[in-house]
Amino acid sequence: MGKETVEVRDVPDPTILNSQDAIVRISSTAICGSDLHLYSGFVPTMKKGDVLGHEFMGEVVEVGPDVHRLRVGDRVVVPFPIACGACASCRQGLFSVCENSNPNAAIAEKLMGHSPAGVYGYSHMLGGYPGGQAQYARVPFADVGPLKIESDLPDEKVLFLSDILPTGYMGAEMCDITGGDVVAVWGAGPVGHFAMASALMLGAAKVVAIDRFDYRLAIARENLGVETLNYEQVDVLEALRDLTAGRGPDACIDAVGLEAHSPSAILQAYDRVKQVTRTEPDRPHALREAILACRNGGVVSVIGVYGGFVDKFPMGSVMNRSLTIRTGQCHVHRYMPRLLERIEAGDIDPTCVITHRMSLDDAPDGYLMFRDKLDDCNKVVLTP
Amino acid sequence: MHANSAVTVLRPIDEVYGFWRDFGNFPQFMQHVLEVKVYDDTRSHWRAAGPAGKTVEWDAIVTEERPDELIAWQSAEGADVANRGVVRFSPAPGDRGTEVRVEIEYTPPGGPLGTLVAKLFGEEPQQQVDDDLRRFKQVMEVGEVVRSEGTPDGAHTAGLLEQHPGQPLTEDEARNVRP
Numbered sequence: 337m338g339k340e341t342v343e344v345r346d347v348p349d350p351t352i353l354n355s356q357d358a359i360v361r362i363s364s365t366a367i368c369g370s371d372l373h374l375y376s377g378f379v380p381t382m383k384k385g386d387v388l389g390h391e392f393m394g395e396v397v398e399v400g401p402d403v404h405r406l407r408v409g410d411r412v413v414v415p416f417p418i419a420c421g422a423c424a425s426c427r428q429g430l431f432s433v434c435e436n437s438n439p440n441a442a443i444a445e446k447l448m449g450h451s452p453a454g455v456y457g458y459s460h461m462l463g464g465y466p467g468g469q470a471q472y473a474r475v476p477f478a479d480v481g482p483l484k485i486e487s488d489l490p491d492e493k494v495l496f497l498s499d500i501l502p503t504g505y506m507g508a509e510m511c512d513i514t515g516g517d518v519v520a521v522w523g524a525g526p527v528g529h530f531a532m533a534s535a536l537m538l539g540a541a542k543v544v545a546i547d548r549f550d551y552r553l554a555i556a557r558e559n560l561g562v563e564t565l566n567y568e569q570v571d572v573l574e575a576l577r578d579l580t581a582g583r584g585p586d587a588c589i590d591a592v593g594l595e596a597h598s599p600s601a602i603l604q605a606y607d608r609v610k611q612v613t614r615t616e617p618d619r620p621h622a623l624r625e626a627i628l629a630c631r632n633g634g635v636v637s638v639i640g641v642y643g644g645f646v647d648k649f650p651m652g653s654v655m656n657r658s659l660t661i662r663t664g665q666c667h668v669h670r671y672m673p674r675l676l677e678r679i680e681a682g683d684i685d686p687t688c689v690i691t692h693r694m695s696l697d698d699a700p701d702g703y704l705m706f707r708d709k710l711d712d713c714n715k716v717v718l719t720p
Numbered sequence: 721m722h723a724n725s726a727v728t729v730l731r732p733i734d735e736v737y738g739f740w741r742d743f744g745n746f747p748q749f750m751q752h753v754l755e756v757k758v759y760d761d762t763r764s765h766w767r768a769a770g771p772a773g774k775t776v777e778w779d780a781i782v783t784e785e786r787p788d789e790l791i792a793w794q795s796a797e798g799a800d801v802a803n804r805g806v807v808r809f810s811p812a813p814g815d816r817g818t819e820v821r822v823e824i825e826y827t828p829p830g831g832p833l834g835t836l837v838a839k840l841f842g843e844e845p846q847q848q849v850d851d852d853l854r855r856f857k858q859v860m861e862v863g864e865v866v867r868s869e870g871t872p873d874g875a876h877t878a879g880l881l882e883q884h885p886g887q888p889l890t891e892d893e894a895r896n897v898r899p
């Protein structure tokens with residue numbers, strides 16, 4: 337892994353390093369929008385030779401001496417944040433800010449004040465853990481994270497419990513949806529899709545999807561019956577005001593993150609130059625728009641990933657209009673069991689976001705297609 | 721050289737105090753400490769790893785001790801590295817566990833040994849103490865130091881550049897991991 341290069345390489349098989357580790361033979365793994373931030377070089381502290389991937393599942397092939405709940409042969413989905421289950425944050429269900437799972441916490445503290453949890457395949461600042469776009473992975477705290485799949489649901493139906501389904505769900509849950517709420521979602525990628533599906537499950541009266549790729553908007557429209565806005569064709573703020581008769585959406589979800597694209601050539605150029613010159617690491621177009629669109633007193637829920645700092649942040653709008661901003665890397669562990677039940681009950685079919693199934697050997701092509709949205713690519717699943 | 725650091729541990733104060741008071745536990749969480757021999761209630765012998773395979777040794781004396789509150793120590797005469805320190809324990813507010821605050825002072829001797837000691841405790845003794853307390857918290861809360869392939873010996877912030885890449889260790893590398 338280097339900037340804009342992903343290669344398939346042979347590496348050693350992982351070994352147990354901590355007594356609560358399990359080794360998992362991976363049966364399915366996926367590429368995430370978060371991996372694109374690494375790919376584009378926007379996340380510091382990546383090293384050549386780092387194994388990527390944080391969405392994976394498979395079969396337990398070995399367990400450390402202090403693993404009691406999992407056994408060899410169990411089929412498991414692994415949540416992307418690594419969490420110890422024993423610290424104050426984990427005890428409160430804030431798994432993605434586990435206090436013990438990042439051995440490189442001191443590096444993260446320099447950038448962010450305090451450190452979040454370690455994450456598989458997501459830079460040294462977040463632990464230096466190898467990722468799951470591989471044949472095998474070491475899974476720390478095996479009794480805390482992995483969710484056992486005891487039914488015969490195929491991989492594709494449960495794989496996204498590792499990240500994007502719970503992430504979308506948390507994005508909607510943070511909106512505190514009550515009857516009649518209109519929820520607008522920036523980004524109709526897989527994460528945005530699951531945020532929309534979850535907003536509907538949680539009782540939203542109307543959901544609006546915003547993106548510039550018609551094929552992605554079509555997936556949302558056809559599977560979820562949501563309204564769609566192509567921001568290259570309409571003025572989003574105006575369209576949302578129209579749709580809500582002037583109120584603005586009750587909640588706005590940013591499912592885009594730091595590589596947002598802007599229809600305004602000037603803003604796009606401003607942020608792009610600052611990002612390239614490394615004076616502004618993150619490009620917050622969707623976030624700015626979500627804030628401006630939100631109704632007075634509404635919630636802006638941010639699940640798109642930001643790494644560092646943003647410019648031209650409309651704090652005046654947030655403050656004067658009593659907005660609430662809620663955000664976080666997903667506390668996946670918290671949501672896995674209830675979302676597995678939803679899948680088993682048929683309330684949600686996560687497979688509808690998948691457009692590409694490839695061999696792990698073809699991962700470099702998968703990265704390119706997913707980043708450049710080629711061949712109507714929406715979500716890539718890789719099989720080792 | 722002076723360093724101080726603090727950490728909150730989600731364990732009862734008597735347990736946290738007791739673990740610290742049992743100096744034989746120190747090699748579990750202090751990067752450089754290889755071995756601690758406890759002679760009696762107040763005296764112990766410490767051996768720590770230095771650069772180039774050298775070790776430094778000293779006897780330590782507990783100078784003050786208040787259960788669940790405080791332990792102060794200082795090295796006895798003849799120490800390779802004179803050092804003294806105090807650790808304070810207090811209940812964290814609400815049900816947040818125990819606050820642990822450490823202050824350490826090293827007096828590096830002059831001459832070549834002084835240089836060696838400066839290296840041993842790193843350019844940043846502060847970072848060293850921070851890392852050690854992070855590892856202490858891990859040992860108390862999860863039972864052992866947490867390892868990644870990038871930092872197989874656990875929290876050790878010095879030198880991101882020297883970190884192992886985030887990929888599995890070879891058999892040789894895995895054998896060399898500090899137990």
Ligand SMILES: NC(=O)c1ccc[n+]([C@@H]2O[C@H](COP(=O)([O-])OP(=O)(O)OC[C@H]3O[C@@H](n4cnc5c(N)ncnc54)[C@H](O)[C@@H]3O)[C@@H](O)[C@H]2O)c1
Pocket residue numbers: 368369370371372373499500503522523524525526527528546547548549552567591592593594595596597598599621622638639640641664665666714
């Ligand atoms: N919070 C978490 O725990 C978590 C977990 C997984 C992913 N994420 C983040 O969620 C985001 C989306 O992930 P994904 O896998 O769906 O990625 P993706 O790249 O497939 O989707 C992003 C979508 O946003 C659209 N977009 C770009 N600029 C926009 C703008 N100004 N307005 C509206 N839409 C815009 C793109 O066209 C694209 O369709 C990423 O930032 C990812 O890092 C967060």
Ligand SMILES: [Zn+2]
Pocket residue numbers: 368369370371390391416499500
């Ligand atoms: Zn992800």
Ligand SMILES: [Zn+2]
Pocket residue numbers: 419420421422423424425426433434435436437
């Ligand atoms: Zn934890």
